[in-house]
Amino acid sequence: xxxxxxxxxxxxxxxxxxxxxxxxxxxxxxxxxxxxxxxxxxxxxxxxxxxxxxxxxxxxxxxxxxxxxxxxxxxxxxxxxxxxxxxxxxxxxxxxxxxxxxxxxxxxxxxxxx
Amino acid sequence: xxxxxxxxxxxxxxxxxxxxxxxxxxxxxxxxxxxxxxxxxxxxxxxxxxxxxxxxxxxxxxxxxxxxxxxxxxxxxxxxxxxxxxxxxxxxxxxxxxxxxxxxxxxxxxxxx
Numbered sequence: 001x002x003x004x005x006x007x008x009x010x011x012x013x014x015x016x017x018x019x020x021x022x023x024x025x026x027x028x029x030x031x032x033x034x035x036x037x038x039x040x041x042x043x044x045x046x047x048x049x050x051x052x053x054x055x056x057x058x059x060x061x062x063x064x065x066x067x068x069x070x071x072x073x074x075x076x077x078x079x080x081x082x083x084x085x086x087x088x089x090x091x092x093x094x095x096x097x098x099x100x101x102x103x104x105x106x107x108x109x110x111x112x113x114x
Numbered sequence: 115x116x117x118x119x120x121x122x123x124x125x126x127x128x129x130x131x132x133x134x135x136x137x138x139x140x141x142x143x144x145x146x147x148x149x150x151x152x153x154x155x156x157x158x159x160x161x162x163x164x165x166x167x168x169x170x171x172x173x174x175x176x177x178x179x180x181x182x183x184x185x186x187x188x189x190x191x192x193x194x195x196x197x198x199x200x201x202x203x204x205x206x207x208x209x210x211x212x213x214x215x216x217x218x219x220x221x222x223x224x225x226x227x
Binding site for chain 1: 155216
């Protein structure tokens with residue numbers, strides 16, 4: 001138990017569906033992250049929120065839409081996804097948005113787009 | 115583009131053997147982290163190395179940061195089945211005042227009983 005929870009753990013959706021991934025951290029951290037993990041590839045940083053403000057958007061397609069209502073919760077809204085978006089989506093948090101900080105990860109949501 | 119190359123990509127050995135995995139880059143990092151990810155879980159931090167030449171030990175795991183802070187190695191002595199997992203290295207750097215973690219693609223390690 002890392003203090004970061006993610007729901008759902010598994011999600012299968014069609015290309016026309018709309019769904020949301022949820023992340024919650026119970027660690028009192030100020031920074032939260034969304035990553036995409038595909039087999040044999042480095043973790044891809046998608047979005048960073050620091051004190052609820054988005055600080056990074058690494059050229060992520062607009063079919064992925066993040067939301068951070070407070071420093072404990074992070075959402076990733078999905079719509080009109082493509083099969084190549086199938087991957088493990090990891091949420092992480094850290095005390096501050098500093099590169100050397102340890103990041104605490106949730107267990108991930110395994111997403112399959114049909 | 116900053117890259118971290120991890121080798122080997124995959125390693126399967128018998129319990130009790132020793133192994134070393136590597137993390138290499140042409141870039142200099144202010145620190146480097148090693149994580150282990152087990153199936154169905156997110157990565158969990160094992161260690162952070164900060165100083166060039168630094169060696170840290172975590173039971174049977176020995177981590178070394180290169181003198182030039184461009185590379186790192188993880189050595190496991192007398193591997194156990196519980197060491198099975200995906201080992202990820204991540205280098206911390208600052209680029210244009212934005213702190214970043216640069217991730218390797220990982221070494222998938224399987225320890226057979």
